[in-house]
Amino acid sequence: MLKTKLVCFLLLSAHALFVIAGSPSGGEEVSLTIKDSGYSLSMNRTTGSVSYLGKDENLLADANEPLFRIRFRNEDGTPYIYTATDARTCTFVKRGKRLTFAYSDFPDRVFQVLVSVGADKKDGLFHFSMKVDTDDQIEWMEYPCVSVKETTSEDEGILWPYNEGGFFSDASKHYYIEPEYPSQGNYGMYPGMVLTPFIAQVTHKGGVYFGAHDPLHNTRQVDFRKTAEGIHLQLRLYPGAEKGSYVSGEETVLGCFEGNWYDAADIYRHYFDSHHKGFVRLEENKSLPKWYFEPYVVLTYCVRGHHDMDEMSPNKLFPYVNAMPIIEDFTRQTGAPVMALLMHWEGTAPWAPPYVWPPYGGEDALREFVNRMHGIGGEVGVYCSGMGWTQKSNLVDYDKSQAFKDGHLEKYMCLAPDGSLPLSRICTGQRSGYDLCPSTDFTRRTLTEEMKKIRSSGVAYIQMMDQNHGGTPYMCYSHDHGHPAVPGKWESEAANELYEQVLKENPGLVLGCESAAAEPFIPKILFSDNRCGLNFNGGQPVPLYSYIYHEYVTNFMGNNVCGDGFVDCRQTPEIFQYRLAYSFLAGDFLTVVINDEGVILWAWGQRDFSPAYRPDREASLTLIKRLTEWRKACPEYLQFGRTKHPLPFECGQSQIFTNMGPVNVPDVLSTSYEHKGKTVHFLVNWRNTEVNVRSSAFVGREYSFRRGAERMACLNGSILLPPLSVIAVY
Numbered sequence: 182m183l184k185t186k187l188v189c190f191l192l193l194s195a196h197a198l199f200v201i202a203g204s205p206s207g208g209e210e211v212s213l214t215i216k217d218s219g220y221s222l223s224m225n226r227t228t229g230s231v232s233y234l235g236k237d238e239n240l241l242a243d244a245n246e247p248l249f250r251i252r253f254r255n256e257d258g259t260p261y262i263y264t265a266t267d268a269r270t271c272t273f274v275k276r277g278k279r280l281t282f283a284y285s286d287f288p289d290r291v292f293q294v295l296v297s298v299g300a301d302k303k304d305g306l307f308h309f310s311m312k313v314d315t316d317d318q319i320e321w322m323e324y325p326c327v328s329v330k331e332t333t334s335e336d337e338g339i340l341w342p343y344n345e346g347g348f349f350s351d352a353s354k355h356y357y358i359e360p361e362y363p364s365q366g367n368y369g370m371y372p373g374m375v376l377t378p379f380i381a382q383v384t385h386k387g388g389v390y391f392g393a394h395d396p397l398h399n400t401r402q403v404d405f406r407k408t409a410e411g412i413h414l415q416l417r418l419y420p421g422a423e424k425g426s427y428v429s430g431e432e433t434v435l436g437c438f439e440g441n442w443y444d445a446a447d448i449y450r451h452y453f454d455s456h457h458k459g460f461v462r463l464e465e466n467k468s469l470p471k472w473y474f475e476p477y478v479v480l481t482y483c484v485r486g487h488h489d490m491d492e493m494s495p496n497k498l499f500p501y502v503n504a505m506p507i508i509e510d511f512t513r514q515t516g517a518p519v520m521a522l523l524m525h526w527e528g529t530a531p532w533a534p535p536y537v538w539p540p541y542g543g544e545d546a547l548r549e550f551v552n553r554m555h556g557i558g559g560e561v562g563v564y565c566s567g568m569g570w571t572q573k574s575n576l577v578d579y580d581k582s583q584a585f586k587d588g589h590l591e592k593y594m595c596l597a598p599d600g601s602l603p604l605s606r607i608c609t610g611q612r613s614g615y616d617l618c619p620s621t622d623f624t625r626r627t628l629t630e631e632m633k634k635i636r637s638s639g640v641a642y643i644q645m646m647d648q649n650h651g652g653t654p655y656m657c658y659s660h661d662h663g664h665p666a667v668p669g670k671w672e673s674e675a676a677n678e679l680y681e682q683v684l685k686e687n688p689g690l691v692l693g694c695e696s697a698a699a700e701p702f703i704p705k706i707l708f709s710d711n712r713c714g715l716n717f718n719g720g721q722p723v724p725l726y727s728y729i730y731h732e733y734v735t736n737f738m739g740n741n742v743c744g745d746g747f748v749d750c751r752q753t754p755e756i757f758q759y760r761l762a763y764s765f766l767a768g769d770f771l772t773v774v775i776n777d778e779g780v781i782l783w784a785w786g787q788r789d790f791s792p793a794y795r796p797d798r799e800a801s802l803t804l805i806k807r808l809t810e811w812r813k814a815c816p817e818y819l820q821f822g823r824t825k826h827p828l829p830f831e832c833g834q835s836q837i838f839t840n841m842g843p844v845n846v847p848d849v850l851s852t853s854y855e856h857k858g859k860t861v862h863f864l865v866n867w868r869n870t871e872v873n874v875r876s877s878a879f880v881g882r883e884y885s886f887r888r889g890a891e892r893m894a895c896l897n898g899s900i901l902l903p904p905l906s907v908i909a910v911y
């Protein structure tokens with residue numbers, strides 16, 4: 182196999198000697214230009230390094246990065262990396278709008294690499310493909326390797342589809358983590374916590390867009406890191422193929438744009454709009470239950486202990502029906518129906534997958550609560566804890582070691598590259614155990630059976646894939662599971678088969694994960710714990726996910742776990758109101774975390790329960806009530822609408838005090854939605870003070886404080902928003 186490919190490769194190399202094209206500048210570079218936009222890409226003709234990208238100015242920082250890096254694995258799992266600069270021979274050929282670089286003669290190993298790039302005038306992007314001729318196991322391929330220049334302004338920075346979208350104006354505040362087995366949930370993996378496979382840099386001089394327009398949803402790392410030269414944008418393909426040669430498609434794209442982060446997102450959205458097979462618009466989705474289309478507020482709490490590492494004795498919200506007065510009171514005050522989303526409800530141990538059933542206190546106790554909730558128009562959901570195996574709980578007396586041993590269950594776990602089985606890195610405070618491989622029958626059967634049991638109690642929603650951010654299983658390198666011995670898209674394909682099976686067996690059930698569902702899972706994971714506050718850890722949240730996928734999925738605001746660690750809530754006492762406004766505008770259901778006395782908390786998992794350390798209850802409930810009224814009145818926009826760029830306006834700014842320093846955010850947040858040709862711009866003042874917004878775009882428009890209320894004309898471009906108010910501008 183290798184020999185045949187080697188011959189072809191040599192023929193191409195020989196041919197290349199006759200067709201080498203010179204650089205337009207006459208130097209050591211060869212270039213491609215996109216005719217309509219004028220954007221050019223240049224590569225060093227000796228090494229293949231991408232040296233220039235832009236129009237009037239080079240937007241790249243480092244002209245000498247190797248064109249590619251590849252990590253292989255030995256038989257024993259040992260990794261070794263080669264880069265383009267390791268090749269002792271590099272030749273190139275230019276044919277029309279395509280450059281191809283061929284690399285060979287690497288020290289110690291026999292393999293060849295071809296990297297090809299073409300200019301596509303249809304999408305205005307440069308498309309890269311890569312071919313590796315080898316007998317070895319490829320783990321990942323990073324191509325092209327590029328870095329951008331550092332920026333200094335607040336409105337310049339990196340757009341990263343992490344969690345639901347983050348903007349990082351100071352790359353040095355981003356903590357880069359190298360993905361290695363055993364997995365961590367917070368890796369910059371797609372699908373995973375990276376929900377959409379692209380990254381972009383926004384600058385005043387022009388933006389750089391780097392992504393994968395890949396209908397096969399191959400596994401990728403999408404991340405960035407500060408280097409001595411600038412900011413490295415990292416896009417690695419995990420081919421997930423059997424040992425040996427691999428040829429990619431042309432899905433890796435690099436290009437330029439002008440504008441802000443919405444303009445970068447438009448490039449991906451344009452691609453997605455024509456490649457969303459299997460995605461059903463919510464307005465046409467007949468498989469979803471009625472509650473999904475009502476303005477529910479998710480009220481989340483635990484029934485044992487007070488935080489996720491507490492003693493697990495029952496609290497005041499157990500038996501489950503004890504929560505009824507608090508829930509009814511909440512509905513009375515806000516006008517919102519409630520979904521009670523339970524934690525620490527498992528009869529096995531809290532956060533101890535895969536076994537959860539029966540519920541703590543027995544099936545009848547949970548069923549009685551579900552019935553009582555249905556009686557007041559409410560619903561019940563439960564958190565699970567993903568695709569993991571719990572050997573032993575650290576919270577309660579629960580030990581499955583003997584069952585593991587007796588059933589030889591090690592054969593179903595995600596294995597390390599060397600075949601070993603170290604303990605998982607997931608939820609180590611709560612449990613010790615392993616990651617379950619999604620490809621095995623045991624995983625599929627066990628999770629399917631547990632979901633069916635939960636559903637039998639009338640539970641409407643299961644956050645089955647909590648701890649599996651984005652809905653993604655973890656990395657497995659086993660040689661014995663029937664999948665390639667490296668991570669790849671086989672993992673998400675196996676997970677999607679599992680989700681399909683669960684949904685087929687439980688019609689009307691809605692599944693969720695931690696963060697929002699990554700793109701390949703959206704059609705099956707349609708309600709997830711989407712906490713915007715996480716991106717204050719080094720950056721600030723932007724509603725990128727909603728901008729791309731809003732018509733196809735509705736999530737909820739999430740339990741904000743860790744959120745009080747990333748934001749100083751004492752210094753930023755209105756942060757909960759900010760999050761409410763943000764999630765409402767993103768189209769998500771609002772979420773309130775409460776303690777066992779119904780007190781609103783900043784975040785799930787917080788440890789400080791002193792009366793001075795909690796959100797302003799009256800302000801929060803007032804805002805929830807107003808947001809719920811709008812949500813009831815305008816589902817065609819807030820749930821079904823297509824997101825548009827918000828109208829530009831000026832207003833005061835507030836500081837959010839984060840663990841990385843203060844971040845400026847506007848006092849009024851805004852989003853625009855279009856539905857059947859009509860557009861409405863929603864503006865929310867999340868502050869406890871009135872805020873004036875000004876824009877020439879408002880002049881001559883009408884606005885209202887309630888749908889159906891009398892509309893007022895904005896004559897001078899200035900609108901005064903009272904505290905905690907919402908307006909629609911038409």
Ligand SMILES: [Zn+2]
Pocket residue numbers: 594595596618619620657658659662664
């Ligand atoms: Zn496996």
